[in-house]
Amino acid sequence: MKVLAVSDLHLETRTSESKPLEFDAQGADLLILAGDIDEGERGFLWAVRMAERYNLPTVYINGNHEYWGSGLHLKDLLANKAESYRERGIPIWFLERDIAYIPVNEHMVRVLGATLWSDFALNGEDGQDEAMKIAGQHMPDYRHIRTHPWKVWQKLTPKDTLEMCEETIHWMWEEAIHPYEHGPTIFVTHNAPSFQSVHDEHNGHVLSPVFSSNFEELIDFAHVSLWVHGHVHHSVDYVIHDTRVVCNPHGYFGNENTDYDGHKLIEI
Numbered sequence: 001m002k003v004l005a006v007s008d009l010h011l012e013t014r015t016s017e018s019k020p021l022e023f024d025a026q027g028a029d030l031l032i033l034a035g036d037i038d039e040g041e042r043g044f045l046w047a048v049r050m051a052e053r054y055n056l057p058t059v060y061i062n063g064n065h066e067y068w069g070s071g072l073h074l075k076d077l078l079a080n081k082a083e084s085y086r087e088r089g090i091p092i093w094f095l096e097r098d099i100a101y102i103p104v105n106e107h108m109v110r111v112l113g114a115t116l117w118s119d120f121a122l123n124g125e126d127g128q129d130e131a132m133k134i135a136g137q138h139m140p141d142y143r144h145i146r147t148h149p150w151k152v153w154q155k156l157t158p159k160d161t162l163e164m165c166e167e168t169i170h171w172m173w174e175e176a177i178h179p180y181e182h183g184p185t186i187f188v189t190h191n192a193p194s195f196q197s198v199h200d201e202h203n204g205h206v207l208s209p210v211f212s213s214n215f216e217e218l219i220d221f222a223h224v225s226l227w228v229h230g231h232v233h234h235s236v237d238y239v240i241h242d243t244r245v246v247c248n249p250h251g252y253f254g255n256e257n258t259d260y261d262g263h264k265l266i267e268i
Contacts, residue, residue: 001104002027002265007034007190007230008249008257010065011046018253022262025054029104034230034247035063035115035190040070044078048085048092057091057102061113063190063230064141071146072156095188097171107183112175114168116189116229117161122198122209131209132158139210165191169215176222184225184268192229193219197236197247219243225268235259244268 004025014021025031031050037043037060044060051058060082067074075096082094093100095113102109120131136142136158145156172187192198192212211231219227219240226244233251237244248264251257 001029001107001109001184002267003030003032003186003226003228004028004263004265005032005034005226005228005246006248006250006260006262006264007228008036008063008233008251009038009043009046010036010250010252011038011043012065013253015253019256021250022260023050024263025050025056026263028054028056028265030102030109031056031058032111032186032188032228033058033060034188034228035061036065036230036249037063039065039068041066041074041078041081044081044094048090051085051092052090055091057093057104059093059095059100059102059111059113059188061095061188061190062115064115064117064145067141067156068144071149073149097168099175104183109183110180110185111188112172112185113188114171115164116168116191116193116213117165118191118210119165119169119213120158120162120209122195122212122214127209131206132162134206135210138207165213169218172218172222176218176224185222186268187222187224187227189227189229191231192236192247193227194240194245196238196240197229197232197245199232199234216240219245226266233257235261 047060078094085092097114100111121128148154193215195214198212223242229247233249236247250260
């Protein structure tokens with residue numbers, strides 16, 4: 001089967017003078033959108049249009065930017081909308097710490113998806129507290145995302161994202177324990193699961209723990225076919241044990257990732 005996986009399209013930065021978005025899902029059996037497609041629910045609605053246009057099973061997860069100007073309650077709204085669209089025959093799945101079983105060719109593909117966030121321990125557990133402090137000072141997420149639907153003053157904190165990351169990783173470990181033999185398993189997250197996704201220029205950078213964590217023990221244990229992520233704005237494609245790890249981000253319009261491939265088909 002062939003998977004088209006893209007992330008970080010950042011359609012919110014597109015203007016009338018921007019170059020056209022390179023995107024072509026022809027020939028794909030499954031489309032994975034690994035977050036930061038657009039702010040709010042606009043990215044999800046774009047995904048719905050692609051699923052309908054190509055008649056293509058499509059998996060969508062939120063990145064951090066989807067929550068900007070909104071709040072964490074957005075995930076429940078999108079999960080309900082995805083279910084409603086599927087009832088109307090549009091093959092779209094929204095995942096936040098959830099699993100989709102998707103018929104693709106002769107297989108039933110299992111896809112586990114979540115934003116993931118970060119454990120802030122990429123540079124070592126001793127540096128976790130400092131990484132959280134720096135993230136709180138420098139990352140706009142903690143100014144633009146609220147944790148309550150109408151309490152606009154109740155903003156996201158690094159402690160909140162750490163707790164969500166820990167809960168997600170615990171959930172992924174629990175699901176990985178159960179063998180699945182009816183087709184390939186794919187993990188989809190927005191944040192990166194390995195230090196290998198950090199660009200050489202950012203090794204040791206104080207903000208790198210916001211973008212990547214190091215969950216290679218989980219990758220080794222789970223033996224999934226593919227782990228798709230986003231968040232870093234450079235392309236990666238490497239293998240850890242039996243798992244291929246891919247990030248294919250577009251980046252901001254006007255500052256595009258030159259290695260982005262809007263027709264990158266991953267064979268699994």
